[in-house]
Amino acid sequence: MESNPIKIYEFDHFKNSTGIVHCVFTRSGGTSIQPFNSLNIGKNCGDETRAVAENRKRIIGKMGMKPLVFLNQVHGDEIKVLKKDDTDFAVNFEPGKDSYTADAIVSDMKGIFLVIQVADCQAVMLYDTRKQVIANIHCGWRGSINNIIGKCVTKMVDSFGCRPDDILAGISPSLGPCCAEFVNYKDEIPQKIWKYKTGDKNHFDFWKLSVDQLIEKGVKIEHIENMNLCTKCHTKEFYSYRAKKNTGRFACVISMI
């Protein structure tokens, strides 16, 4: 008997919103063997191509066989914009493939599912309830330093006329301040971010930084939901690069329906 069902998490405010569906997958429910067990959707982490393809099929199935847009994520600050009037999507989309090289994606198209893959990095999902625009952002510490979250909110404003106070935001399970140790922070992290260092260890609260970057752009604090789940503290459910370098990626997916 199959005893490996897909298990998901959801944000309360997105769950209670009409017009969108979303899913934070875990590592349960896939076909990959150790150390990628089992629902790894990351192509570049050493797992078997066939297992990743099957896992991607499973999450596509779970989302209702709709087009899932995967990105080739490179820890940069490129933001892909998909507009419903463009032919871009029809030309570039291939099921199960990484359609664009970018670390964030913004769209006003209904029925396409934006996927971010993570293992410690944050997936930050945004939804403008008035303008009907969604975004999904891959934000690791490099993304935090580059403020890809703030840039993505600006992109929503500039490309679609969004108002930040209409935007709901969700921060996925990711590396928490309990485990985000940066021994070489003086070389790696700009001084203006040192105020996010917590306690007397070299730990950083990148969750707080993300919340502040959203607020700085005008997103209301009551519209920001952090799952407050640290991936390194919960390796049975999530992949964590800090816990084990040779590991998979779990999927965070959002779509307007």
Ligand SMILES: [Zn+2]
């Ligand atoms: Zn932790």
